[in-house]
Amino acid sequence: SAVISQKPSxxxxxxxxxLTIQCQVDxxxxxxxxxxxxxxxxxxxxxxxNQGSExxxxxxxxxxxxxxxxxxxxxxxxxxSNMSPEDSSIYLCSAHSxxxxxxQFFGPGTRLTVL
Amino acid sequence: GESVGLHLPTLSVQEGDNSIINCAYSNxxxxxxxxxxxxxxKGPQFIIDIRSNMDKRQGQRVTVLLNKTVKHLSLQIAATxxxxxxVYFCAEARINKFxxxxxxxxxxxx
Numbered sequence: 001s002a003v004i005s006q007k008p009s010x011x012x013x014x015x016x017x018x019l020t021i022q023c024q025v026d027x028x029x030x031x032x033x034x035x036x037x038x039x040x041x042x043x044x045x046x047x048x049x050n051q052g053s054e055x056x057x058x059x060x061x062x063x064x065x066x067x068x069x070x071x072x073x074x075x076x077x078x079x080x081s082n083m084s085p086e087d088s089s090i091y092l093c094s095a096h097s098x099x100x101x102x103x104q105f106f107g108p109g110t111r112l113t114v115l
Numbered sequence: 116g117e118s119v120g121l122h123l124p125t126l127s128v129q130e131g132d133n134s135i136i137n138c139a140y141s142n143x144x145x146x147x148x149x150x151x152x153x154x155x156x157k158g159p160q161f162i163i164d165i166r167s168n169m170d171k172r173q174g175q176r177v178t179v180l181l182n183k184t185v186k187h188l189s190l191q192i193a194a195t196x197x198x199x200x201x202v203y204f205c206a207e208a209r210i211n212k213f214x215x216x217x218x219x220x221x222x223x224x225x
Contacts, residue, residue, distance in 0.1 A: 004158070031211060040123055042204060043159070043215040092158055096211065102147065104213055106158030 002027050004107035006093055012113045013083055020079045021110045023093030028073035033104065034066070035092040043092065049076045083114045123202060125220040134192040136219045138205030143186065145207035150179060150190045153202045153218075162190070162203075197223050 003026040013019050023032065034046040047057040047068055055068040069077045080087050093107040128134045147166045151159035165172040165179045172179050178191040188205050204218040
């Protein structure tokens with residue numbers, strides 16, 4: 001299994017600013033993922049972050065708004081840029097279990113509130 | 116994104132009863148299907164998965180049934196316990212990416 005931590009756990013930000021969320025995995029993983037979960041709703045995949053290549057974004061999400069870094073096999077960041085209240089959500093990082101693509105482990109999430 | 120954003124339906128069951136949580140999926144090209152449990156303030160936790168070429172899989176106290184004809188997935192929890200209270204999500208896996216479907220809030224009454 002993999003243990004995933006995220007920082008910050010929560011933040012309150014002003015509109016127009018940007019926030020970078022960090023995700024750390026306790027083992028090396030090939031694929032990492034970023035999700036958004038609005039209160040009381042399901043998870044929406046934002047993008048896939050692979051080490052050594054550009055992140056691939058899902059429909060409706062763009063790099064200018066959600067730039068992602070993946071500098072090594074245990075770490076990734078997601079930036080929420082030029083925030084508006086509509087970006088208020090929980091942002092979750094996940095990774096496949098090492099050696100198994102059947103299971104994704106999730107971080108605890110970052111609860112973002114934009115005023 | 117491809118997930119469905121819905122206000123979550125709630126299933127209330129008595130402790131000790133069996134629970135059945137249902138999910139409809141959209142894409143017949145999915146490789147396998149997964150059930151996740153999410154407790155308040157935490158990330159989703161893997162429960163069980165099933166490959167698309169199977170129709171049933173059993174785990175400890177849980178059984179997943181897959182009906183590809185009607186694109187329906189269910190999670191059965193035997194002898195439901197208070198610790199099972201959470202939101203349950205189904206997810207489809209395609210090309211190593213997971214797409215989450217609708218969730219159900221399970222409320223276990225003591």
